[in-house]
Amino acid sequence: xxxxxxxxxxxxxxxxxxxxxxxxxxxxxxxxxxxxxxxxxxxxxxxxxxxxxxxxxxxxxxxxxxxxxxxxxxxxxxxxxxxxxxxxxxxxxxxxxxxxxxxxxxxxxxxxxxxxxxx
Amino acid sequence: xxxxxxxxxxxxxxxxxxxxxxxxxxxxxxxxxxxxxxxxxxxxxxxxxxxxxxxxxxxxxxxxxxxxxxxxxxxxxxxxxxxxxxxxxxxxxxxxxxxxxxxxxxxxxx
Numbered sequence: 511x512x513x514x515x516x517x518x519x520x521x522x523x524x525x526x527x528x529x530x531x532x533x534x535x536x537x538x539x540x541x542x543x544x545x546x547x548x549x550x551x552x553x554x555x556x557x558x559x560x561x562x563x564x565x566x567x568x569x570x571x572x573x574x575x576x577x578x579x580x581x582x583x584x585x586x587x588x589x590x591x592x593x594x595x596x597x598x599x600x601x602x603x604x605x606x607x608x609x610x611x612x613x614x615x616x617x618x619x620x621x622x623x624x625x626x627x628x629x
Numbered sequence: 630x631x632x633x634x635x636x637x638x639x640x641x642x643x644x645x646x647x648x649x650x651x652x653x654x655x656x657x658x659x660x661x662x663x664x665x666x667x668x669x670x671x672x673x674x675x676x677x678x679x680x681x682x683x684x685x686x687x688x689x690x691x692x693x694x695x696x697x698x699x700x701x702x703x704x705x706x707x708x709x710x711x712x713x714x715x716x717x718x719x720x721x722x723x724x725x726x727x728x729x730x731x732x733x734x735x736x737x738x739x
Contacts, residue, residue, distance in 0.1 A: 545728075547674075555666075555674065555717055557728040569726045605673055613680055614721040614728075615664040619673035 512536035512618050514606050519623030526596050526627070532589040532606030532620055539587040540564075543609035545616060546580065546591050548602035548625075556602075559591065560609065574600075596627045631656050633718050635731035641739040648705040650734045652718035657698045662721035665694055665703045668733075669714045677716075678703065705736075713738050 518530040532544070545560040559570045559580040568580050579592040589606050603624050607616035632655040642648055652665075660681035666674040676685040678694035681701055691706040705712055718731040 554733045555668075555719075555730040557730065560727070571727060610676070610679065613664075613683075614662045615676055615679040615685075615719070616666075616674075617676045617679075617685060619675070621673055 512608075514608065514618055514620035516604065516606050516620045516623035519604065519625045521626045521628060522596055524596060524598060524627055524629045527592070527594045528596065528625060530591040530593070530604055530606075530623055530625070532591075534587045534589065534608075537608070537618075539582075540584050542611065544580075544582060544589045545607050545609055546589075547605045547607060547616070548600075549605070549622075550599070550602045553602075558604070561589070593625070596625075598627050598629045601625060601627045631658060631720060631722055631729055633720055633729055633731035635716075635718055635734045637734060638732075639735045639737060641737050642708055643739045644708050644710055646708050648703075648708055648712070648736055650703040650705075650716055650736075652696075652701045652703070652731050654699045654701070654720065658720055658722075660697045660701075663694075663696075663701055664719045665692075666717045666719060667712075667714050668717065669711075674717065708736070710738075712736065 513535045515533045546558040561580045577595045581590045603622040605622045606620045608618040610617035634653045636651045663681040665678040668674040682694045693704045715733045715735045
């Protein structure tokens, strides 16, 4: 079964750091680009960051650029999001998702991990 | 920056009725890399449509997508009870590279 499982969320103080993980299974992880999308409480979806299948190319939304780093470990089939200098507005459920090849849509999603930044 | 605006914000319909959801882009965009997602309460989103009109794997044929340029539409031909949810449109942009979502349309039971 194709599956993504996020972990690492929690409560952190403003200015703190957190690293999210996304464990992939059921598909060849190194063949797909991966992405993070977040959803603030009661709000819509916001794309955060993406990484290419090889890991060489990364992109970030302006709202997080310079504060977050996306990475992946092929040997562990795991995607990461390192978040620094966290702000109250980073409070959200963070989803990882697989980028479907050639169509740039997100075809497999994890269940999400909740990040709460307290001020 | 391309902005996607969805309308209406909320659609109140009964099971069996037809739902028509709209997504308008602030600039003309290629139908490639245009997608629709469904999100039920407290669940992850699910890909419904990609490339504006292609159904994703396992999506029932009552869901269809259309459009080009600045106007895109998701149609649910006959609403089933499980279709009441929030729907988002999405577009991949190349410069700067990234994805944009619309603000969502909630389809609720009338």
